[in-house]
């Protein structure tokens with residue numbers, strides 16, 4: 001595929017997400033506690049999270065049609081995750097409430113001084129029984145399939161379905177998992193975290209990492225680098241996307257998830273890859289001004305105004 005991309009018109013959804021939706025409990029702390037120590041939080045909140053869940057929230061908040069086709073458990077966190085999606089207008093036709101599986105809850109401590117997050121997460125994997133034709137059918141109903149490597153077997157099936165129907169696959173690869181290579185082979189746009197790149201390739205040469213990623217399948221590849229911004233490879237051309245500095249950085253939780261949701265929106269706007277990555281970086285920076293992964297997600301107009309103030313015409 002080639003960016004700018006002209007998506008198929010006859011689709012019910014702009015983005016179908018298959019992967020992780022979670023409940024985040026975030027607490028701002030003066031410092032990380034020591035073993036067996038109790039400390040007080042300076043602020044706390046509970047928000048929806050998970051790479052796919054938060055990316056879909058960006059898509060919906062920016063006025064596009066998003067659908068979640070992943071699983072949640074039949075527990076209080078699952079009910080919270082569903083309520084958050086409903087509030088944001090994310091379609092849930094493809095979602096599976098799985099009685100024997102736990103919903104993901106992430107416990108996140110946010111360092112007050114830097115906004116950096118430390119997280120503990122856990123969840124059950126999607127049982128194979130629910131990877132059936134009906135759910136895979138969701139992958140044909142979106143222009144973009146957004147995956148994060150959770151429920152890997154289902155993600156691979158979904159990617160095959162999506163591509164067969166003429167859609168494109170965007171992979172937010174946060175950590176290397178069994179099946180990551182197979183999923184990359186089915187991916188059109190892969191923007192990975194630096195953790196993923198270092199683990200997969202064993203070095204921090206980002207240009208080499210992008211070139212290696214493209215060898216593995218994707219037409220476009222990039223690496224996000226936290227407060228240092230991001231890099232990408234557009235055909236032969238390697239480029240850097242500077243970070244958008246924001247003051248103060250309240251919380252970086254979900255910055256990558258938001259970056260990827262904005263990337264989907266940008267691809268659907270029909271922009272070139274560098275412009276898409278720049279938009280992702282700006283929207284992610286805006287998010288960092290607020291506590292939690294979702295509170296700071298802007299509308300499309302707010303993002304455009306933020307970019308305009310900084311001399312970018314979008």
Ligand SMILES: Nc1ncnc2c1ncn2[C@@H]1O[C@H](COP(=O)(O)OP(=O)(O)OP(=O)(O)O)[C@@H](O)[C@H]1O
Pocket residue numbers: 174192193194195223224225226227228229230243244245246249252253254255256257259280281282284285288
């Ligand atoms: N402190 C920051 N200030 C401005 N922008 C930031 C900051 N931290 C992150 N970003 C933006 O968000 C993008 C994604 O962040 P990062 O690389 O940390 O994602 P990640 O490693 O996937 O983590 P996660 O998915 O858990 O948020 C960066 O490329 C950058 O554009």
Ligand SMILES: [Mg+2]
Pocket residue numbers: 051172173174193256257
């Ligand atoms: Mg990430």
